[in-house]
Amino acid sequence: MRHLASALTLTALASLLIACSTPPSTTTAAPGGTPAELPPKTIAPNANLVAQGIPPIPASLAEQVAKYTDFRGHTFVDWHPTRRDMLVSHLKAGASTPQLFRISAPMAEPEQLTDTTDPVRDASYEPRDGKYIVFARGSGGNEQDKLYRLDLPSKEVTVLTDTPERHSMEGWLHKRARMLTLSTPLDRTAEGGSRTAITQTLRLMDPLQPRAAAKLAELPGGGWGVGSVSWDDKRVALTRYLSASESQVWMLELASKRLTQLLPAASSAGKSAWFAGEFTRDNSGLFVLSDQGGEFQALVAYSFARRRVTPITHDIPWNISSPTGNALGTLVAAQANVDGRDELRLFNARTLKQLPVPTVPTGSIGSTHFHPKLADLEFSLDSAQGPSQVWSMNPATGAVEQWTRAAAAAGVDTASFTDQQIVRWKSFDGRAISGILNMPPARFTGKRPVLIAIHGGPEGQATLGFLGRTNYHVNELGIAVIQPNVRGSSGYGKTFLSLDDGFKREDSVKDIGALLDWIATQPGLDASRVAVTGGSYGGYMSLAVATTYSDRIAGSIDIVGISNFLTFLRNTESYRRDLRRVEYGDEREPAMRAHLEKISPLTNAGNIKKPLFVVQGKNDPRVPFTEAEQMVAKVRANGSPVWYLRGENEGHGFARRENADFQFYATVMFLEQTLGLK
DSSP: OOOOOTTOOHHHHHHHTOOOSSOSOOEEEOTTSOEEEOOOOEEOOOTTEEEESOOOEEHHHHHHHGGGSOOBOEEEEEEOSSSSOEEEEEOOTTOSSOEEEEEOSTTOOOEEOOOOSSOOOEEEEOTTTOOEEEEEEOSTTOOOOEEEEEETTTOOEEEOOOSSEEEEEEEEOSSSOOEEEEEEEOOOGGGTOOOSSOEEEEEEEETTEEEEEEEEEEEESSOEEEEEEOTTSSEEEEEEEEETTEEEEEEEETTTTEEEEEESOTTOOSOOOEEEEEEOTTSSEEEEEEOTTSSSOEEEEEETTTTEEEESSTTOOSEEEEEEEOTTSOEEEEEEEETTEEEEEEEETTTOOBOOOOOOOSSEEEEEEEOSSSSOEEEEEEETTEEEEEEEEOTTTOOEEEOOOOBOOTTOOGGGSOOOEEEEEEOTTSOEEEEEEEOOOTTSOSSEEEEEEEOSTTTOOOOSSOOTTHHHHHHTSOOEEEEEEOTTOSSSOHHHHTTTSGGGHHHHHHHHHHHHHHHHHOTTEEEEEEEEEEETHHHHHHHHHHHHSGGGOSEEEEESOOSOHHHHHHHSOHHHHHHHHHHHOOTTSHHHHHHHHHHOTTTTGGGOOSOEEEEEETTOSSSOTHHHHHHHHHHHHTTOOEEEEEETTOBSBOOSHHHHHHHHHHHHHHHHHHTTOO
8 A cells, every 4th residue: 555654744644635736835926026816725636536516625625624534443353363462454644545453452553464555344364373364355446355365474465366256255164274255246237247147156265275265055146145154164054135124044064065044934924034143152053133023133042953043132122233152152242223322232142141231431332253262352332422442341350441542633622522312303104213413512503504414225224423524514614414314224123124115215205304394493403504415325315305305405415326226226236236126126117117217316307406516436336437427417417516526446435545535625615615604
């Protein structure tokens, strides 16, 4: 990776990321010798950015926002198999993308292990001695991840997979250093590729001899993943994801390569979601997540001999996720999503009873992983007052240790950031919809402008936690930020999750209409100054709000969003198409095709009368850049103002620091103009 010196101040860093249109001097001699002011310095997009319709951005803006562009948390990646140290992913000061770091002890100085131009977020230690690391990395946001071996301590890197597919690490055998890998075909559909039959290939690889990898199974469809390997290395539990409301658990016998469906049973009626977790230590059963028989995803234990499931978390009325077992097979840790905040829960793995809720620092849990040999349980936390940090706990003693600390941004006291609050409103059909509200500091008086930020998915969820750069909007511009969880969001039961499927798609847009009504009733909010933004599916929602409620918003920002469901389904990667049809509708059916055409923002682009800002990655395989280009062209043809920013070396969102910085500068200026803040 090419990165800047770590000793740079934030102001110096901001200066290095901009190109000035004039020399450093600020005055010159006008004709006749009279001093005259030179034009102010401006920021030019770098060579990998295409910027259209975006006014010149003053260099002074970069200086104003610089301290809000350097929040750098840590994400847990893996424990060392025998030692008490870990891998994390982290964006180093002055770097462009997050990379792998090793931390040898709590609060030890991180040791950088990778240095590439693309992000590295997913990696795993060789599970016996930790002699090497395998990591995954794509290129330019294309999601064509390859696997690499990083030898220790030399840090020499060897490519393990080099085919035009997406390769993923799916776990290790326990007794031998053999890794399960999954390859998924990529067709570059938007560039003319296509495939009618999709299969994923599961292989067993020795990373020291990658060319000898053995094929274990050809898996039909594009939604497979490994849950775990039995402790005797004889079986592999897999999850087959069909939709947000339907998934299955399958079992692969490694010796015979026989693949059979385990859950749900063939006699089960209706759709249900099942996700494979870890095997019990005696290999007699499997921990599974399922919503069968209830609204929420619960943790259950499945017995192979009895072919029965035993509920573990049936009395917790929230989704359970990320179960992990300790080295002795006596404990299971998991997360409970309590109204948008993930909380840590512990269970006795033998009695299947919940233990007292552990005491941890305030925040929302982001990950949980037991050490493979030691007692430590890793957990990460973030909150409104700071980005993700990694901790560990000894469940026997309750002792908690902090492993990482976020780099302090000069001039920003994150501890002073106000707490978030849950707000609720009634939608068109009387259903209660909730969202997360961040109000500006009390020094901002009068009714405050509002930014509605809609999550992606659509099965995603806005959760309590750190806002990152968006804190600038709240704390410096005085904008109230609302993150709605419209129908179709996860976390509120499977009935709520399915309320936007197929022909009900626009009901979620009506939830935003009801939010606009609610904003108009709030004494501290200004209903005449509301902007909407969102990424991916949230980008579609932003466009849909712009076409449906143009007279009620000041502007909208679409980030890698769907503009036309028909062209999206035609051009998204082939392996994703059937998975998305379950959610959005099958365009091959005439009635559904007509409906999708009718509700698509591109069809209704003539209704957009307010400023629109579109952000897109050229290499996006999920929502191809053509979705953005056709929307920009259509709205411009109607005479409405459009800003367009395309990253030539980006995919489904901007991952590189220098590109994300320019996007943020433009976003701040767009909000200042549309919300009347300048």
